[in-house]
Amino acid sequence: MNSRILIVGQPTEIRETLRNALQAPEWELREEPDAQAALDLVHEYSPQVILAAVDMLDVTSFLEQLRSTREAPVVVLITPPGSRERAIQELRAGAHDYILMPLAPEELRYRVSCAVERKRTLDAILLQLTQAEKMASLGRLVAGVAHELNTPIAAIYSNSDVLSRSVRRLMGLVSDLPPSAEKREIQAVLEVLSNTSEVDCIACERVIDVVRNLKTFARLDEAERKAVDIHEGLDSTLRLVECQFKSNVHVSKDYGELPPIECYPNQLNEVFMNLLVNASEAIEGQGIIKIRTRREGDSVVITIADTGKGILAADLAKIFDPGFTTKGPGVGTGLGLSIVYKIIQAHGGTIEADSTMGKGTTFTITLPLAASQRATSVPVPEPQPHGG
Amino acid sequence: MPETGTVERSTLGSQEYRGLVVVDDEEIVLTSLRSLIAIATDCRIDCYTEPKQALESIRRNGADLVIADYSMPEMDGMEFLSCVRDFDPEITRVLLTGYADKDSAIKAINQVALFHYVEKPWDNDQLLLIIRNGLERRLLLKQVREKISRLDDAHAEVKEMQMKLLKAFL
Numbered sequence: 001m002n003s004r005i006l007i008v009g010q011p012t013e014i015r016e017t018l019r020n021a022l023q024a025p026e027w028e029l030r031e032e033p034d035a036q037a038a039l040d041l042v043h044e045y046s047p048q049v050i051l052a053a054v055d056m057l058d059v060t061s062f063l064e065q066l067r068s069t070r071e072a073p074v075v076v077l078i079t080p081p082g083s084r085e086r087a088i089q090e091l092r093a094g095a096h097d098y099i100l101m102p103l104a105p106e107e108l109r110y111r112v113s114c115a116v117e118r119k120r121t122l123d124a125i126l127l128q129l130t131q132a133e134k135m136a137s138l139g140r141l142v143a144g145v146a147h148e149l150n151t152p153i154a155a156i157y158s159n160s161d162v163l164s165r166s167v168r169r170l171m172g173l174v175s176d177l178p179p180s181a182e183k184r185e186i187q188a189v190l191e192v193l194s195n196t197s198e199v200d201c202i203a204c205e206r207v208i209d210v211v212r213n214l215k216t217f218a219r220l221d222e223a224e225r226k227a228v229d230i231h232e233g234l235d236s237t238l239r240l241v242e243c244q245f246k247s248n249v250h251v252s253k254d255y256g257e258l259p260p261i262e263c264y265p266n267q268l269n270e271v272f273m274n275l276l277v278n279a280s281e282a283i284e285g286q287g288i289i290k291i292r293t294r295r296e297g298d299s300v301v302i303t304i305a306d307t308g309k310g311i312l313a314a315d316l317a318k319i320f321d322p323g324f325t326t327k328g329p330g331v332g333t334g335l336g337l338s339i340v341y342k343i344i345q346a347h348g349g350t351i352e353a354d355s356t357m358g359k360g361t362t363f364t365i366t367l368p369l370a371a372s373q374r375a376t377s378v379p380v381p382e383p384q385p386h387g388g
Numbered sequence: 389m390p391e392t393g394t395v396e397r398s399t400l401g402s403q404e405y406r407g408l409v410v411v412d413d414e415e416i417v418l419t420s421l422r423s424l425i426a427i428a429t430d431c432r433i434d435c436y437t438e439p440k441q442a443l444e445s446i447r448r449n450g451a452d453l454v455i456a457d458y459s460m461p462e463m464d465g466m467e468f469l470s471c472v473r474d475f476d477p478e479i480t481r482v483l484l485t486g487y488a489d490k491d492s493a494i495k496a497i498n499q500v501a502l503f504h505y506v507e508k509p510w511d512n513d514q515l516l517l518i519i520r521n522g523l524e525r526r527l528l529l530k531q532v533r534e535k536i537s538r539l540d541d542a543h544a545e546v547k548e549m550q551m552k553l554l555k556a557f558l
């Protein structure tokens with residue numbers, strides 16, 4: 001990916017020096033002599049880095065205005081000899097770095113690539129923060145919806161069962177009557193009622209399944225945090241889901257030596273379950289699911305890889321979004337991976353997906369060995385409607 | 389086809405009043421449970437949306453098994469069930485909740501000596517089984533209590549006879 005760099009400053013010779021020093025395929029350059037025009041250009045061009053010659057009237061206000069843009073590029077000041085003091089002041093005002101003239105091309109390139117790197121890091125952090133924030137507010141919304149749906153669906157579910165029982169009772173009573181046209185008609189009506197209530201029951205079970213997922217998503221249930229053997233969790237989850245697997249799915253395990261991990265075991269099991277079910281669903285013909293665990297320094301790395309159909313590159317960025325599914329209505333809820341994401345995040349870990357169309361998909365989970373600050377504070381559920 | 393989960397009055401001592409009391413602030417839950425109990429059991433059932441009224445009724449008429457919703461505006465299910473327990477610990481107590489939350493389940497079981505914990509949406513067969521077992525527990529407790537008191541009586545009688553015998557010989 002190219003880095004976009006914007007050069008701002010009046011003196012043509014400075015711009016030219018910069019342009020010449022930064023001739024490289026990975027850098028895309030634009031120039032703008034005027035500071036005000038440069039600010040407008042930022043929106044259109046969204047540069048990662050701005051190189052600003054400090055001949056501008058008011059660098060401080062330029063920096064300030066830049067900071068309030070959505071793109072918030074990283075600024076490196078090009079400073080005339082002898083103005084180190086001033087440059088340092090501008091650093092306080094929000095510039096990332098300064099380069100004293102005369103420019104040494106090697107140094108310039110190095111400093112610019114540092115600035116680009118910094119911008120990348122900042123963007124990544126910002127993305128994570130917004131994602132976390134989105135997840136948190138979504139959690140509250142979902143908890144509310146799940147709570148509102150729970151009682152009505154409970155009533156309907158029970159009622160459809162009561163209806164079935166009542167119809168069965170009536171059928172029993174009617175069957176004792178002597179044969180007649182009325183009897184046949186009553187029996188036909190009861191048959192209709194019986195079929196209807198049966199369908200209602202099945203339909204309810206589907207809604208209940210979704211509501212249960214929503215509840216888990218919103219709350220992450222609060223069983224205790226303890227140090228456990230991850231392999232036990234993997235094995236028990238595997239046993240649970242294996243019976244759903246088609247016979248064409250083969251599971252291979254490659255477990256490393258792991259110390260006990262501080263975690264919410266049932267939550268991690270939920271993670272394994274979602275990943276394993278997804279993996280098996282991705283396998284169409286014959287396929288393998290590989291589970292691998294390793295200790296790597298202060299972390300544990302768990303990979304679940306399948307030889308399934310893979311994920312489109314364009315979809316890869318969306319799979320952790322709540323509601324994203326390619327499985328079609330009534331099949332996928334698109335909640336599985338968003339729950340997985342939340343749980344891993346709450347444990348202070350990371351999860352990444354890597355996929356090749358037609359070859360398969362690998363999910364890599366990294367969990368810190370030591371209880372992280374986050375993990376101890378996050379899963380405490382905020383006071384929420386309970387029961388009802 | 390045999391109906392699973394049917395609560396037969398005969399198994400519960402037919403001479404007795406077998407009453408369920410259900411409290412939930414949502415009328416639709418009460419209506420559903422009322423219909424279920426009517427079609428699948430021969431228990432009596434009284435339903436209340438107000439925990440306070442339910443308590444009054446229990447104090448007046450007694451009850452064998454009480455089902456309470458966890459979250460209710462005026463008095464939550466735990467508080468309600470602990471009042472029921474204070475009144476008569478032999479009444480079987482069941483809590484209904486919206487979430488399968490193991491921590492509060494354990495807390496509830498310890499705090500109010502809960503008999504069972506049912507998550508909404510509940511499964512009718514499962515609920516009926518819980519009700520049957522809960523009523524059986526109630527009946528057993530009662531029988532044990534009666535036996536003990538009869539034993540006590542017998543014991544007292546023996547003592548009295550002993551005294552009389554002693555007196556006769558002294």
Ligand SMILES: Nc1ncnc2c1ncn2[C@@H]1O[C@H](COP(=O)(O)OP(=O)(O)O)[C@@H](O)[C@H]1O
Pocket residue numbers: 274278279280282306308309310311319324325326327331332333334335336337338361
């Ligand atoms: N192992 C996998 N192989 C291929 N695609 C996957 C895999 N895991 C997840 N996906 C994709 O990510 C989407 C979201 O997954 P998930 O959140 O579990 O929801 P759901 O399974 O209900 O669709 C799936 O619909 C699928 O397109």
Ligand SMILES: [Mg+2]
Pocket residue numbers: 274277278336337
């Ligand atoms: Mg899934």
